[in-house]
Amino acid sequence: MESSKWTEEEIQKQLEKMPSVKDKRSRELIFHEIEGRLEESKLSKKTTRTWIMPGLATACLLAIILLLVPGTLIKNDVSAPSLHEKPKNNTLVRKEKDEVKEPSPAPEPKQSKKTVRVEEQKKPAAPERSVKPSGPAKLEPTADPPVQRYKVKVPEPSTASIMAAVESGKYHPPMTKADLAEQMSAGKSVVTVAYSDEQAQFVVPVSFLVNGKGTYADKVQNVLGSFKPERVGLQPTMLNKAKLKEKEGAVVVDLPPGSVSSAEEALLPKILGYTFAYNHEYSNVKFMTGDQPGYKFSNLGPKEEMDITKNSGGANFLYTSPSGDEFLVDSNATSFAGSAGSMQAALDELSKGYKDQKLMPAVPEDIKLTASSSGALTTIRVEGNGLKNDEKTRKMMDALLMTAKNYGSQSVSVTNTNLEAIGPYDLEQPIDNLVGVNFMNVK
Numbered sequence: 001m002e003s004s005k006w007t008e009e010e011i012q013k014q015l016e017k018m019p020s021v022k023d024k025r026s027r028e029l030i031f032h033e034i035e036g037r038l039e040e041s042k043l044s045k046k047t048t049r050t051w052i053m054p055g056l057a058t059a060c061l062l063a064i065i066l067l068l069v070p071g072t073l074i075k076n077d078v079s080a081p082s083l084h085e086k087p088k089n090n091t092l093v094r095k096e097k098d099e100v101k102e103p104s105p106a107p108e109p110k111q112s113k114k115t116v117r118v119e120e121q122k123k124p125a126a127p128e129r130s131v132k133p134s135g136p137a138k139l140e141p142t143a144d145p146p147v148q149r150y151k152v153k154v155p156e157p158s159t160a161s162i163m164a165a166v167e168s169g170k171y172h173p174p175m176t177k178a179d180l181a182e183q184m185s186a187g188k189s190v191v192t193v194a195y196s197d198e199q200a201q202f203v204v205p206v207s208f209l210v211n212g213k214g215t216y217a218d219k220v221q222n223v224l225g226s227f228k229p230e231r232v233g234l235q236p237t238m239l240n241k242a243k244l245k246e247k248e249g250a251v252v253v254d255l256p257p258g259s260v261s262s263a264e265e266a267l268l269p270k271i272l273g274y275t276f277a278y279n280h281e282y283s284n285v286k287f288m289t290g291d292q293p294g295y296k297f298s299n300l301g302p303k304e305e306m307d308i309t310k311n312s313g314g315a316n317f318l319y320t321s322p323s324g325d326e327f328l329v330d331s332n333a334t335s336f337a338g339s340a341g342s343m344q345a346a347l348d349e350l351s352k353g354y355k356d357q358k359l360m361p362a363v364p365e366d367i368k369l370t371a372s373s374s375g376a377l378t379t380i381r382v383e384g385n386g387l388k389n390d391e392k393t394r395k396m397m398d399a400l401l402m403t404a405k406n407y408g409s410q411s412v413s414v415t416n417t418n419l420e421a422i423g424p425y426d427l428e429q430p431i432d433n434l435v436g437v438n439f440m441n442v443k
Helices: 008-017 027-079 090-099 112-122 157-167 177-185 216-226 262-266 268-277 343-349 391-406
Strands: 129-131 148-150 189-196 203-210 243-247 250-254 284-289 295-297 301-303 305-307 316-320 326-330 368-374 377-383 411-415
Touching: 189 216, 189 268, 203 216, 203 268, 203 326, 216 243, 216 250, 216 268, 262 268, 268 305, 284 295, 316 391, 326 391, 343 368, 343 391, 377 391, 391 411
Parallel strands: 129 148, 250 284, 377 411
Antiparallel strands: 189 203, 243 250, 284 305, 295 301, 316 326, 368 377
16 A cells, blocks of 8 residues: 655644534533433333243243143044044044144244153043944044943934824824833833814823823823813813722712713713723723712613623724824724724725725725735735835824734734834834824823
């Protein structure tokens, strides 16, 4: 680098020739500005230090939560799957366990999974309730304490639809002996009461499950006072006006004078028979009027008693009341038809009915039924196509089973249907007699 040609003296002279530069601010103003900047610098440093320690504490707390929480979340997610979700295989479950993490502001230490396992071993595992998957894939068993598993059984669609139709309250089927045994173990018994249709052309027996003890006559009296037949399109009978009691093995019916109309009088044996003899409780009825023996009927004249053992039976048909409720009615429960001479003749009537009197056939016209008996067992062969496990076929089964019962059969084997079951009936073995008819609730 070349040396300067200017001497110090010359530089000094040149500087003196330059215009003067002075700070026009006063000393107090300059001092005040410097002091203010120093205060801002101190405040900034103080604020930065204030957040250092809380920030470190928060980071440590989140790290501790990260170590303790994820294992519990993963465990709960696997032990309680939804019933509407498809079961996952073991590989997917293990992959989900590895992927579930809590969001954290700090990176997770590599040894965190090991720490989770240690913490889970120290803490007692709570009992779990898990649903056993219905599909082929199952959750892999773990080392946790044994858990109680509940098997979810899904009924067949056809059976479920039948049960829904029965429970809707429009069709009132009879009851199987197995179902009755279950009800009797709970302290209940069967009571059947006969009501009439709106035209008083036939009686409709209705069965109830009742609680309590007492005579059968007492239970019938309780039902008559509690059940309102009008709500299902049926009419009350003369028994709603009577006082009932049991005496010497017979039922006593005490009626007010003139309480039995001429239409009810025509159905009198059937009303009494289906109410007091249908469940084999009584065989004889004694009449009274105001505590005096006998009752004077307008057409039958005075009567003190009546045999009621021969007033049920025949082929069964379907009656739909004005309320839309459906009931099974025997041909012998009518004022215009009687029992067929044989079981085969009664089965032939099942596909005909009495349509003019609103008794409809429960068996389609293209179905032919053939009966053969061996002792107390009756075999009924069904010839026809298109039978399904649905409500329509269930009604057909009820009608033919009740008809077979009316002719002395104790069990029925139904063949050639190409079905394994219809409603509650297993067709691969004989079906025991049904109990009661047209079951309903008292209320």
